[in-house]
Amino acid sequence: MSLKYIEIQGVEQTFKTKKGNFPALRDINLTVAKGEFVTLIGHSGCGKSTLLNLIAGLTVPTEGVLLCADKEIAGPGPERAVVFQNHSLLPWLTCFENVYLAVERVFSATETKAQLKARTDAALAMVGLTPAAQKRPGEISGGMKQRVGIARALSMEPKVLLMDEPFGALDALTRAKLQDELLDIVARTHSTVVMVTHDVDEAVLLSDRIVMLTNGPAATIGEVLTVDLPRPRNRVALADEPKYQQCRKAVIDFLYTRQAHVEKVA
Amino acid sequence: MVSAVFHSPLEVAPATKAEPHAVTTVAAVPRPAPAPVVQFKRGWDLRFLWTNVLPPVLGLVFLITVWAVVAGTGESGIPTPLETWKQALEVFSDPFYQVGPNDQGVGWNVLMSLQRVAIGFGLAAAVGIPAGFAIGRFEFLSRMFNPLISLLRPVSPLAWLPIGLLVFKGANPAAIWTIFICSIWPMIINTAVGVQRVPQDYMNVARVLNLSEWKIFTKILFPAVLPYLLTGVRLAVGTAWLVIVAAEMLTGGVGIGFWIWDEWNNLNVASIIIAIFVIGIVGLLLEFGLIKLATLFTFEEVKS
Numbered sequence: 001m002s003l004k005y006i007e008i009q010g011v012e013q014t015f016k017t018k019k020g021n022f023p024a025l026r027d028i029n030l031t032v033a034k035g036e037f038v039t040l041i042g043h044s045g046c047g048k049s050t051l052l053n054l055i056a057g058l059t060v061p062t063e064g065v066l067l068c069a070d071k072e073i074a075g076p077g078p079e080r081a082v083v084f085q086n087h088s089l090l091p092w093l094t095c096f097e098n099v100y101l102a103v104e105r106v107f108s109a110t111e112t113k114a115q116l117k118a119r120t121d122a123a124l125a126m127v128g129l130t131p132a133a134q135k136r137p138g139e140i141s142g143g144m145k146q147r148v149g150i151a152r153a154l155s156m157e158p159k160v161l162l163m164d165e166p167f168g169a170l171d172a173l174t175r176a177k178l179q180d181e182l183l184d185i186v187a188r189t190h191s192t193v194v195m196v197t198h199d200v201d202e203a204v205l206l207s208d209r210i211v212m213l214t215n216g217p218a219a220t221i222g223e224v225l226t227v228d229l230p231r232p233r234n235r236v237a238l239a240d241e242p243k244y245q246q247c248r249k250a251v252i253d254f255l256y257t258r259q260a261h262v263e264k265v266a
Numbered sequence: 267m268v269s270a271v272f273h274s275p276l277e278v279a280p281a282t283k284a285e286p287h288a289v290t291t292v293a294a295v296p297r298p299a300p301a302p303v304v305q306f307k308r309g310w311d312l313r314f315l316w317t318n319v320l321p322p323v324l325g326l327v328f329l330i331t332v333w334a335v336v337a338g339t340g341e342s343g344i345p346t347p348l349e350t351w352k353q354a355l356e357v358f359s360d361p362f363y364q365v366g367p368n369d370q371g372v373g374w375n376v377l378m379s380l381q382r383v384a385i386g387f388g389l390a391a392a393v394g395i396p397a398g399f400a401i402g403r404f405e406f407l408s409r410m411f412n413p414l415i416s417l418l419r420p421v422s423p424l425a426w427l428p429i430g431l432l433v434f435k436g437a438n439p440a441a442i443w444t445i446f447i448c449s450i451w452p453m454i455i456n457t458a459v460g461v462q463r464v465p466q467d468y469m470n471v472a473r474v475l476n477l478s479e480w481k482i483f484t485k486i487l488f489p490a491v492l493p494y495l496l497t498g499v500r501l502a503v504g505t506a507w508l509v510i511v512a513a514e515m516l517t518g519g520v521g522i523g524f525w526i527w528d529e530w531n532n533l534n535v536a537s538i539i540i541a542i543f544v545i546g547i548v549g550l551l552l553e554f555g556l557i558k559l560a561t562l563f564t565f566e567e568v569k570s
Contacts, residue, residue, distance in 0.1 A: 076473040104468040105475045106402040118317060158473075177492060 006032040006055060006160060006190055011064035013050055019095060023218040024050050030211060032160075032222060037186060037193045039203040040188040041251065042213030043259065044224075049085075049194040051166055056082050056162050057193060065067045065118035069159060070162075078106045087149040089137040095148045099123050099155050106156045123155035124148075143174035147181070154185065161186075163195040167202065176235065179205060180252070186231060200255070204247045205235055212254045222259060225250050283533070345536040353536035354543075367432045370520055372540070376548060379514065379521040387446025390502060394450040395495060398457025399487070408458065415454060423509040427516060444513045449502035455539035456501070460494025461487060489563075496560040503556060507549045528547040 011028040034037050040048045052065055053059045057076040068072040068080060073208050076082075081102075089098045097164040098118045107116055107144045124133050127147040137145050146166055152160055163246050166182075179202060186193060186206075197203050200215045207227050214222040229238065238244040330347050337346040345353070392424060401407045404416030426447045472482045499552030514523025522541055529537035 056474065076470075077476055078474065080474070082470070082474045084467060084470065086467060088471050090471070090489070093485070095558060101477075102475055105477060105481075117561060135366060233281075 003034045004031045005034040005036070005069060006030075006194070007065075007067040008051075008055070009065050009067070011051075011054060011061045013047070013054065013059070014062045019063065024216060025054075025220065025251055026218045027220045027255045030224075031048070032109065032192060034192055035190045037195070037206055037208045038208040038211060039195045039197050039209075040211050040213060041197055041203050041255070042219065043215055045253065046213045046216045046219040048198075048213060052082075052162055052194060052196050055160070058082075062155065064150050078156045079159045081153035081156050081161055083146075083149050083153045083161065083163040083166045085168055087137070087142075087145040089145055089148055089152075091133055091137050094134050094136055095129060095151075096120055097138070098137070099152045102152045103155045106245060119155060121153040126154065127151045127181065133166060141174075141224060143170050143178060148177060150178075150182070150185075154189065154191070159192065161193045163193065165196050165198065168198070175199075175202070180235070181229075183233060200248055200251045203251060204229075204244060205233060205238065207214060210247075212251065212259075215259050223254055244253070309469060320474050343535060345539065350536045357537065357540055370521075370560050372525065372544065375413040375520055375522045375525040378519075379510050379523065380548070382441050382514075382521065383445055383503070383510050386442040387449050387506045389442075389505060390446045390450040390506075392451060393446075394453035394498075394502075395457050398454040398495070398498070399461055399483075399491070401454065402458035402461025402491075404489075408462075415451060418447075419451040419455075423505075423517065424512055425511060431517075437519055440522075441510070441513040441517050445506045445509055448505065448509045452493070452501035452505065453498040456498025457491060458492045460491035460498075463494070464490040492563045493560060496556065496563060500553065500556040500560065503552050504549065507545070507552060511545060 008028050008030040011025060013025040014023045018024075028051065030038075040051060042048050047166075050059070054061055055068075055073065057073045057080065073080070089095075090101070093101065093254070100116065103116050103119045103123070107119060110121075121133070122129070124130055127150055129144060129147055129151065132140050132144060132148075137148070140148075146169075150166065153163075167178055170178065181208060185191075193206075195206065204227055210218070210225040210227060211221055212223045212225065213219045225247060229243055229247070315365050333344075334347050336342055337344045357372050361371040364374065365369040397411075397554075401411055426444050427440055430443035433436070434440050434443060464487060468486050469482075472486055475484070510521065511523035511526065514521035515527045518524050518527075522545060526538050526541045529535075529541070
């Protein structure tokens with residue numbers, strides 16, 4: 001677990017806007033170990049998603065370097081799969097085809113068509129969507145769409161799974177169910193995960209470490225909390241666990257006392 | 267709905283589609299309602315009649331009334347609806363006769379016009395759609411061609427006709443050229459706009475998966491742009507059908523536009539009115555077909 005897998009060194013991100021430069025992130029230093037589950041938490045607008053996009057390679061930092069497995073992250077790639085906030089499934093493809101597109105891209109050089117299909121089926125089965133494989137995204141619920149998005153990301157056997165508020169748009173019950181599924185999947189696949197969230201319970205339940213960002217502009221890492229709870233974790237049992245309560249308290253304290261969000265009147 | 271004047275197949279189509287016994291009630295509406303008691307029992311039917319059947323029928327009655335009043339003043343020279351109707355029966359009794367190059371049935375004229383539109387429009391689609399994709403995908407091309415498009419698009423179709431005559435030295439290719447140049451702009455512009463409006467999320471998926479340009483085109487760009495593209499096609503066909511009449515009037519030969527001009531020279535105004543209806547109906551059918559086609563290819567998030 002001590003192996004450095006993702007390294008973020010002195011990263012700074014400034015966006016050019018019409019009103020001049022907008023500093024989004026400054027002085028970000030973070031390492032993520034292989035198999036670790038890290039969540040990024042902070043108030044909206046603090047640059048959580050910006051940081052995730054940097055790791056994904058969708059944007060390049062203004063300053064600093066990001067490394068993944070000792071290689072500089074120069075652009076997006078299938079070894080760093082992204083689960084997008086709004087699922088981003090292609091509406092004209094069936095669930096199967098959406099996943100197959102990813103599988104085909106990563107494995108078509110080395111595997112037969114039958115193997116690719118088997119991989120796709122396996123990925124859909126993992127998220128419990130085998131019956132919906134031939135449906136289009138428009139015909140399934142929001143939670144199912146998000147599961148297809150997760151299946152698509154996992155099907156690529158990525159080194160790192162990046163999730164941008166994957167459950168943000170779901171209702172509380174569906175969210176809890178998908179969190180449990182995600183815990184289960186991560187335990188089986190030993191994936192390295194970086195996840196953006198604004199939900200304290202979600203962060204404590206899922207993470208090995210919680211990275212708390214200060215308020216923007218020019219946000220940086222305010223505090224890192226290690227969640228020392230044994231796995232497998234059960235949300236019902238955890239509710240009474242004092243350590244769980246302590247972690248929860250620490251994050252809430254950071255978010256609402258020290259980084260109390262002041263809405264600026266424009 | 268205009269088609270009801272002729273009782274052409276189009277009138278039958280919506281009626282049969284709506285409901286079996288709606289056919290009989292359509293005819294009943296313009297007369298004073300014969301048995302209101304019976305209709306009250308079928309409340310649903312009454313509402314359906316009120317919202318879906320009555321308004322278009324009233325519109326038609328309005329048009330024919332205005333027409334009859336204008337024609338009835340006697341000095342305008344416009345034939346009455348009844349005279350036109352009689353003439354129409356005659357014209358449509360043999361739409362495909364062929365006496366000479368300048369005397370052919372209305373069916374041939376329409377088909378000739380449609381053929382010119384098809385060729386001109388097909389060429390425009392073959393050039394305009396790929397051009398639209400290129401302009402939409404590459405910022406440089408967009409900046410390069412946008413001023414040209416803005417400059418040339420508002421030009422009246424007929425201004426292009428002399429250029430066509432000069433270059434192609436023939437009436438038929440000149441007419442096709444005019445169709446081509448007029449119907450190309452909506453396709454270029456709509457395709458380009460469609461490409462520029464492909465949701466960034468989809469492009470992010472393409473980037474994360476590192477898809478090849480070909481895969482991006484077939485799996486993301488083309489399906490995402492298709493609804494925009496089909497709107498462009500629809501506008502282009504509409505324009506082409508507008509332009510063909512004017513172009514044929516000037517170039518002669520066989521075609522619905524030429525037919526109008528020919529009948530005008532014969533002072534046969536009833537035929538001109540018939541031609542107006544025929545042009546309208548054909549345009550309506552083209553539009554209707556393309557809308558059906560467009561809905562087939564429209565998906566959830568991109569539904570207009």
